[in-house]
Amino acid sequence: MGFTREFMEVQAHGNTKLHLSISKDHSVLLFQLSAADKNCTRFNNFIADPRYTFAGFSINGDIEMLGRVGLEIATSSTSRRNGGLQEDELLQAMGFIKEFMEVQAHGNTKLHVIDTNDLHKAATTIEHYDRHLQFEHHKIVRVDVEYTNDAGEDQKPALVQLSVGKDHPVLLFQLSAADNNCTRFDNFLADPRYTFAGFSIDGDIEMLGRVGLELAHFVDIQNEWRVPTTTKPLDSLGDVSGILVHDGELTNAEHSRWACLSMRHIEFAAKDAYAAYEIWSRLTIVQEGLRRAKVDKEHTRKRARSCGNYDY
Structure with missing residues (x-):
């Protein structure tokens, strides 16, 4: 009809x-x-x-x-x-802001995604992150960097993905398409109060360094956790998070083109950023809970000894 x-x-x-x-x-x-x-x-x-x-x-x-x-x-x-x-260079020459309010993550979770090369929009999103993180005990930021399709030393960061949880926007900042530096963004990455979590992050750190950017405090999730007694598949959190974004997996050709994002790129990048943040955030809470439980148990034992009660 x-x-x-x-x-x-x-x-x-x-x-x-x-x-x-x-x-x-x-x-x-x-x-x-x-x-x-x-x-x-x-x-x-x-x-x-x-x-x-x-x-x-x-x-x-x-x-x-x-x-x-x-x-x-x-x-x-x-x-x-x-x-x-x-075509992608012409689009990059213009400042753009694209917002998607309901990008499907998994289950009933939907994400607010901002795809932009606009310096002001990037800065205001970072300000939002700052306000949120100042009240968080664990100041975790998921970071991922996609690269340009250039060869060798000419390769630079094309896209930086940031997430601080499902209730806050996922920022897809198209760094290679920005016409200038975004001071607020640069300072955010270099802020030692925040822990930037990523997979095999050394390559991203090197790539950011090529454009004068630095991650002050970071953790490589790939090195921090393994599935117990595994023989593959799922021997790292990278494999686990991959399950959550499998439905939107990109082709090799799509993985090589990050200068101008399709909707598939946007959905994949947003889900990837969110999934990795959630996994590492929850694991951090579990690890802290185990440490506290161990400390409390040790204190209980010490008190029992000091009271002459050895029945423990």
């Missing part, structure tokens, strides 16, 4: 909001061609009108696909090589 859905304030970048273009002041039309029960003559004539130039990224494939249903674009321009920039 026919349907119409309108969205009045879809976040684009900065303070620009779009009415779901020929520009930000006009509607963006998402026409579901395969779901239409008939041809729309006005639509067909519009894209075939030679007065208009239709621009897109690598548009030849789109032209071929439209031709399969009898549609033709009269005048087109590909933006694949606009000034020598690739």
